[in-house]
Amino acid sequence: MSDALQAWTEATKAKTKASLAKVERYKKAKNLEENNFTINLDFFLTICVHLLERIEQIDNDNYMKAVEKFKDPDWREIFVNMSMDRKKAWLARL
Template sequence: MDEAIEAWAKSLNAKTEVSLARLKCKSEKEAMEGVNDDAYVKALDKFTNLDWRKMFLKMSDPWRRVWLNSLLK
């Protein structure tokens, strides 16, 4: 029983971390002025992947803009 509760708690923590990372990415994008609507939607699709979320959050603002604009090509 203890193992099941521990596994459930780990799963819940992982889901919470993913949700917080998604919110962080979204708020970072929304803070950027002039982001193209199409790029915004494409970025949301990319952020379903943990690696893309991590990379985006580690980028500086100018590189985030470059990356968002690259989604339009």
């Protein structure tokens, strides 16, 4: 019984941590809006796809896997800030 309780506790902690991360992202976005900076996430997605298009010799499978990852704002931010060599290595691991 204690194993089940411990597993439940760990799952609850993980959910709480994920929720707190979402709250922090929301707060950051809200602060940017208040400072007259508006983040257009659709445009940011467009930038990611544009950068992806610049990479030569990427197969369709990895291209589509990357586009799926870009649904997550964290992955978009990471990808935009990677060097070209890192982008290629990241794509190879998808």
